[in-house]
Amino acid sequence: MKRRPQAYSFRMISTVWTSMLCLTILWLTVLTNTAGAAPGHEGEEALFTQLKSGKRMATEKNYTPAEKPTVYLTFDDGPSKLTPKVLDILRKEDVRATFFVLGEQVQERPNIAKRIVEDGHALGNHTYNHVYQELYSDFRVFWEQVQKTENILQETMGVRPRFIRAPGGTYGNFDAFYFYYLGQAGYEIYDWTIDSEDARRPGMTADQIFRTVEKGPFGNEVIVLMHDGSGHDETVKALPRIIRLFKEKGYAFASLTPEVKPVQFSSGKPKWSRTETRESFDSLLAAAHEHRELWTAEDLPPGKDNALKALPSSSAAIAYAEAGQRGGPDRLNVHLGDRTLAFTKEQFRFRDGSYRVPLRPLIAAMGGNVEWNAERRMAVVRYGAITAEYDLARQELRVRRPAAEWDAEAKTRIHPFPEMELANGTLYVPLRQTLELLGDRVLSSDVPYERGTVDVQAAVYGGYRTGWIFETNRRNPFAQV
């Protein structure tokens, strides 16, 4: 009898512990649902399933159509001994082109490769050795060859090309995974609109090559496939006539830029049998995302997409980051008008001198709402008159304000946004850029200390004030806000 109460009390303690555990789990679940934006794992599983079914994932990037008919001459498989002859002709005709080079050829003839760049032409990556059986047996081989070639180009001439041409073209060779990984890594893949057929049949004469190109089609933007690899002497002979043809038709000549809309054949049924596992998907996607950081570090294309770079940022914060102090404060208080959003050290990130905070609680405190679109991997923010899409797949932020009476045209601005990251189902976004791109204003921010609490003060306008409304129209009724 004496032992019973003791046994009972053990049971009671264990019941209490179980209840506490359950409550903790419940509390954590609630916390995750409140603070967490994106169902990361579910989203990735759905994505994997779609790609596996062969479905290409839609890309949302905006390209700039050429203002006048433009031809992009492209030369594959070089550089070879013929390349200087091609370069001479292009120089004489004052024409810019694009060379999709092979890594092993650049290693053989680095000086010719350098001349391509010095003459003002664009370089593209055509893999290292062009061997189909290797490249299309497994994406990992393709990826390694692209990286190897890229490193050679980077070391030889300081160029990290964004353009890829698949040996043999994408048709029957690429599947949805190939397109997706390369897109995620920041590459643009170009097939062509006119095949000169200079490599399709042996013994094509210069005249036959010219006649093939002459058949067109001649759209507003034309990409011509030619080869400057060894053995293509007839292409060199045909080149002046091909250039004259396009000049007579009124075409401008240009090198490819990331603004040019890629031409891609539909994937078709791949000729190769490959198996993709969820594990390799995760690791390849991680490698692709890691690679994408390289562009933002050194090769962000010039032009309108650079708006983000021009945003003001705290010079003190930058100095702090440069000093190598990456720890950051213990607490971050964001004062949004009369509301305060408090983050503990675990709830925000401090990186490169800027704060990244979970998107959902931030937008909620600002008075907006967030929806996660798992299929397209993006968070859609509705904030007053503004819709903003945080597109994880494209690593860009699109901010759109609707048509209004003072300006009938709806406008979307696209900002490269590699700073956002998805971790454990939460989408973290840079605080200052998010506030300012959604029309709010950071009033003050403490110098980030290594410890302690930092306060950021912001004025919020409920999604009815955006920088470009001010720039473009003085009749904007919200300008008084």
Ligand SMILES: [Zn+2]
């Ligand atoms: Zn080729």
